[in-house]
Structures are given as structure tokens and as C-alpha cells.
Amino acid sequence: MKLLLDSTLCQGYGLCQEHAPELVELDEWGYAAVIAVSVPPAAEDEARACAASCPNSALRLER
Template identity: 50%
Template structure:
């Protein structure tokens, strides 16, 4: 996998239940709104944060978080 590939984090708003693990694991990319649901930065996931992004995706209890190229 090339380090120059663009990775984007997204959330399925239907599946998300607002547990907030993504914001705890990836605070530089994910904020929580006033109800505890994620607001994800529109920018690409930096290469240095990709392992953390994968961990956040794996930790999501409702499988609502995705990391796509």
C-alpha cells in the first residue's frame, strides 16, 4: 500500500449509536456533537494517523465507522 493514497474516514449515521469511542481514539479527526454523535473532519486521514483510524474502525461497537481509499 502506498503512503500517498488518500484515506477518508466516514460514519454511517443510521448505524451509529453515539458511543463516542471514535472520538476517544481519534480526537484529531473526530469530534462529538452535542448529542454525542461523531462529526468527522472532511480532510484525508494523515498517514501518521492511519493505524489509529483502523483501531477506531475496529473498536466501533455498531460497525458504523469506515476507512476508505
């Protein structure tokens, strides 16, 4: 599973990082950057919650 970010959709809410801080980091303005594109099996639930929390659908999961 991969966690992908469309940075043009990110508005810097920072909600994603609350669910998966090991997968997403925020810059000084709150915009997301994916730390780990490949999601470890143990973190799949967190990755789903992370993607679902984005109000702009900037994050998505892909198999």
C-alpha cells in the first residue's frame, strides 16, 4: 500500500499528521509531506485514517 499526496490540494490543516505522524510530516506552515510512501502493514489503519481526515482529499491510498 502507498500513501500519496497531491500537494496542490493540501491547504495546511494538519489533520493528517494527527493520525499518522510516522507517515506524514508538516512544514512550518502546516502543509503536509509524506515521509513514508510505502505503508508498512502494521500502519495501514493509521494510513486510512490519515487519508480520510483530509478535508481536501489531498491524500490517497493506492495498492
